[in-house]
Amino acid sequence: MLGPNGSGKTTTLGMLMGVVNPTAGSFSWFGQPPTNVVRKKIGAVLEHPIFYPYLSGQKNLELMAMIKEAPVENISKVLALVELSTRKDDKYKTYSLGMKQRLAIASALLNDPIVLILDEPTNGLDPMGIAEIREIIKRIAADGKTIILASHLLDEVQKVCTHFAVLKRGNLMHIGPVDEVGKGEELVEVAAYHDDLGVILQEFAGSGVIKREEGHFQVMMKDGFHGQDLNRFLFDKGIVASHLITKKKTLEKQFLEILAEAHPTADRK
Amino acid sequence: MIHLLKIDLKKLTSYRTFWIICGMYFFTLVVGAASGMEFLKWLARIIDGFGQNININRIPLYHFPDIWQNLAWSCGLLKMGLAIMVVISITNEYTYRTIRQNIIDGMSREEFLLSKVYTNLVLAAASMLAVFLIAVVTGLIYSPELDFPYALTGIAFFPAYFLEVFAFLSFSLMIGIFIQRSGLTIIVLLFSYLIELIIKENIDNYLPGIIPFFPLESIMNLVPMPFARYAFQEIRDYITIGSVAIALAWTFIFNYLSYRKLKKSDI
Secondary structure, X not given: OEOOOOOOHHHHHHXXXXXXXXXXXXXXXXOEOOOXXXXXXXXXXXXXXXXXXXXXXXXXXXXXXHHHOOOOHHHHHHHHHOOXXXXXXXXXHHOOHHHHHHHHHHHHOOOOOOEEEEEOOOOOOOHHHHHHHHHHHHHHHHOOOEEEEEOOOHHHHHHHXXXXXXXXXXXXXXXXXXXXXXXXXXXXXEEEOOOOHHHHHHHOOOEEEEEEEOOEEEEEEOOOOOHHHHHHHHHHOOOOEEEEEEEOOOHHHHHHHHHHHOOHHHHHO | OHHHHHHHHHHHHOOHHHHHHHHHHHHHHHHHHHOHHHHHHXXXXXOOOHHHHOOHHHOOOOOOOHHHHHHHHHHHOOHHHHHHHHHHHHHHHHHOOHHHHHHHOOOOHHHHHHHHHHHHHHHHHHHHHHHHHHHHHHHHHHOOOOOOOHHHOOOOHHHHHHHHHHHHHXXXXXXXXXXXXXXXXXXXXXXXXXXXXXXXXXXXXXXXXXXXXXXXXXXXXXXXXXXXXXXXXXXXXXXXXXXXXXXXXXXXXXXXXHHHHHHHOOO
């Protein structure tokens, strides 16, 4: 789930988890009305980790296991998964931010949930912490669990997620598979030891807009043309490219486009 | 019920503040309740003529059946200590935002409130039990004779004391849920007595009939102050159905308002 700050990601998740009362509309979980019993089967961490600071990690999880009616044996399992076993008896308030985030993920996994909701799980972490959390998420996803991830880090979403939705001011702007992001227009970066390369590129039937950048050209491909077509064309002309990269559109670019397209009138949908 | 109570007690029993406040509360309750004779001796020392005009050893402070009402009323004064613990317990849930996580983890809002209400019941019951034990022990020590069933008249002041404590804890819980910050809640609790007192005094001349219906007044009215009887004044040494009904109604209203507030607000 993507969206700029204040677009309603956490509020949406809050409604799904029963802490924000919806003013209109309805939803269901697993085809059932959303009761607190259903919530016990979902593992969720919204915004930032929330625990009793005066309790140890272990005791916090024991308390959660009571609320979720989860087996107590799971506690040591999830603590091991997030590599917190050695610090489990220390008070939560002594944990570093990364450890707090990891404990939050452990707590979300406590009841072997069907769905996992993570809201910016790498927020505020250093590169190593981010890498650790991402590794944990991938491990969980490999177990076949559904993960709903709200994030700013588009690169992360592109790597981890299969589908994405874009919110803006509480409205759904786009929903679709991440795979489709790369489809459509292609951008080819090309360079060759040839003085008239720019002119020759314009002769290519598939060329759209051509931009000259430091040392190379950026060619926007027309529909149905790909990097390999351009390569063959140049080769036929007797030019050998020294540099040729096909650039697919990134999620980041698409994300910004979706937000830019969002016309003010669309907001009132 | 037991499950919800266990959840709330688990939050508290590892919390050092809980043990400090409860420790001080029960210490004061027990030692204070047992020190009435010392208090009378102290009065005799500082007030001229007190010890000469009235022989303090002839005041039946700890004699059955006077002792029931005497202790129930005196120990009722200490309930603010427990109330502060209740306020800290509920406002912590807001400051740490753990109430939000509890709901996310699968508690319903009703269950969350019930877990707090059950703890209030336990605290009130523990207070009643402590005072009852002190009453039995000191009564047996000081009473010149045991005359059953006369000795047991007024023992109903203990259930009334229980209701008094529980009603006040319900009130504190409600204020805590509405204000959500501990410091302000405690100040509001302290001032609510004064404010009610001022209002009561001001309408005393016009509408004295409605005074027993005030919330805090109804809580205090369950067990009336007994000591005036030692100055040969008439006191009410029994429990009235009306006072119990009003206090029960307020207890219900306090907890219902807590429920409404929790149900309607975003957490």
